[in-house]
Amino acid sequence: MKLYNTLTRKKENFVPIHEKEINMYVCGPTTYNYIHIGNARPMIVFDAMRKYFIHLGYDVTFIQNYTDVDDKIINKGKEEGIPALEIAATYIKEYEKDSASLGVMPATVYPKVSEHMNDIIHLVEGLVKKGLAYEAQDDVYFEVRKYPQYGKLSGRNIDDLQSGARVEVGSIKRDPLDFALWKSAKEGEVSWESPWGKGRPGWHIECSAMSLKYIKGDTLDIHGGGQDLIFPHHENEIAQSEGFSGKQFVNYWVHNGFITVNKDKMSKSLGNFFLVRDVLKDFSGEVIRYFLLSTHYRSPIDFNDNALKGSEKALIRLNRTYEILGNAVAEGIDSDKDTLENFFNRLEEKIEKALQDDLNTALAFSYFFEAGKAVGKALKENTAGKKALLKGYEIFKEYLETVFGILPYEKEAELLEVSEAHNLSDDLMSIVIDIRKMARDEKNFAYADKIRDALAELGIEILDTKEGTQWKKK
Known part of the structure; x- marks a missing residue:
């Protein structure tokens, strides 16, 4: 198995730390609103990756956090007159509904920031003791220039960096690039006791504290997320985690590509911001999964109605072949002249080769469409053997149903009728x-x-x- 590692900027042979065990951490939602189609891509990509590893025989510990303490949540709570943690709890439940609708397998553990405050404080204390963090007026900041490897994930030079949208510039910081590990409490905000007074954690520290709590040792096999998280979030995670433990934090950094909407960047200001639950009114979770997996996960993908309709038609074709294979097996169709046995042996090899090459789902799907043509031809010419038909059915079931979660497609019959009419x-x-x-x-x-x-x-x-x-x- 080869995975593209953002840290080294190349595909590498995947070797887990512990034989047949994989620890994966994927950044979860900030729970102040419903999830949008951009959130759905990492959910589905890393769900498919996890299921493929399980298919290969690995025991996968899949950790995904819930950020339930954050400025956005606090601000929404103030606007609605509801405690911030209640806002977060509400949207965690809504996230779970949308996640289930997309066929996403529940994480092994969903750590919440509010429930791991002692772990976070312990990590911040350790960074202060090591001289990598400092207190300033009851806030605590990570001193970026004390960590010489800062920028290694994003490829940015620390001397060229300017304070960005997520780096708060304040006079109490020693350097504009320093980022908050702990923020002192403001009136009316949710807070916890700490060695620096009442306060709450900064955004980045939570992932380091919570991921390290649920794994053996100090290193993750895989850390996933969208490309938008590479800098500063994941860059800061590396600095604080490796600064604390002195060991490599993650062996393989894996990031999915961006989503555009009709070729434009998705944003609320452009009015092209689509919630998953709204898309689900017109298209099933299986269609959305197919659409997001039909392009290689690292490539950009454009979200639009025509693309989804095309995915729907593609799914109908795949489901039709799946049903034909299932019916042929159930009916006991057999032929002495079997042209499918070698085809399905090669098919499985080609699918595995595609998926072993950095989870190339797009290429794998193309082979399943080839199978549809081959099965139709063999049945028409009476050259389909019982053994081969069963193998074909099992291949469709294992990959398209179990690993990718796109079949069976329940709307197939209704949509096929509409498609044929069209x-x-x-x-x-x-x-x-x-x-x-x-x-x-x-x-x-x-x-x-x-x-x-x-x-x-x-x-x-x-x-x-x-x-x-x-x-x-x-």
Whole structure:
């Protein structure tokens, strides 16, 4: 198995710390709102990665945090007049509903910031004792320049760094790049007692404290998240974790690519911000999973209705083959001339090769579509053997149902009917357009216009373009 490691910027052979055991930590949601489609990508990508490791025989400890103490949560609580922890608890429940709708396997453990305050304080105390952090007016900051390797994950030079949106610049800090480990309490905010007075943790420290609590030793096999977390969040995690333990924090840093919406960056200001639960009103969790896995996880992906509709049609095709295989096995179809046995042996090898190469789900899916054609041909020619059909069915079940969670597709029958009706419309219109073209070629413009006008009465507009005649519904 090869994984692309953001830290080394290359694919590396994956070797776990403990044989047949993998520790994965994936950054979870800040629980102040419903999750959006951008949040869904790491959820589904790392769920598929985890399930593939289980398929390979690994025992996977999957840790995903809930950030239930944060400025955004506190601000929302103030706006609504509700305690911050109640706001967080509400959206944790909503996250669980959306996660289940997307077919995401529950984490081994979901640590919450509010329930790990002693672990966080212990880590901050250790950094202060080591001289890597300092107290300033009841706040505690990590001193970035005391950690010489800062910037190794993001590839940024510390001397070139400017304070960014997530780095608060304040006069009490020794350096604008220093980041908060502990914040002193403000009036009306949720807080906890600490050696520095009442306060709450900064954003970055929670992941270090909670991930180290649930693993053997001081090093994670895999730490995952979106590319937007590389800097400063994951960069800061490395600095504080390795500064505290003196050991490598993570062996493989794995990040998924960005999502755009109709080629534009997703943002509330552009009005192209889609909540998962809203998308689920029109498309199933299986369609969303297929859509997000049909592109390699490190590549950018554009979210739009046409892409989802295309994913839906693709899923119908895969499910049709899955059902055909299942029915053929149940009916005991067999043939002495078996053309599928070698095909399915090669198919499994190709799928494994694709997935072993940095979880290339997009390439793996393409092989399943090849299988659909091969199965249809073999059944038509009566060259499908019982043993091969069973193997094919098991391959579809293991990968598409168990690992990727996209089959069976319950809406398949209904949507297939709609899809076939749509294809029939396309075929009929193609015939009508050809007849009209023949009339125009023969200079019979009156007849051609009559066809155009008749279609217009039916609500169909004919467009004559340089690329040929096209049609659309008015």
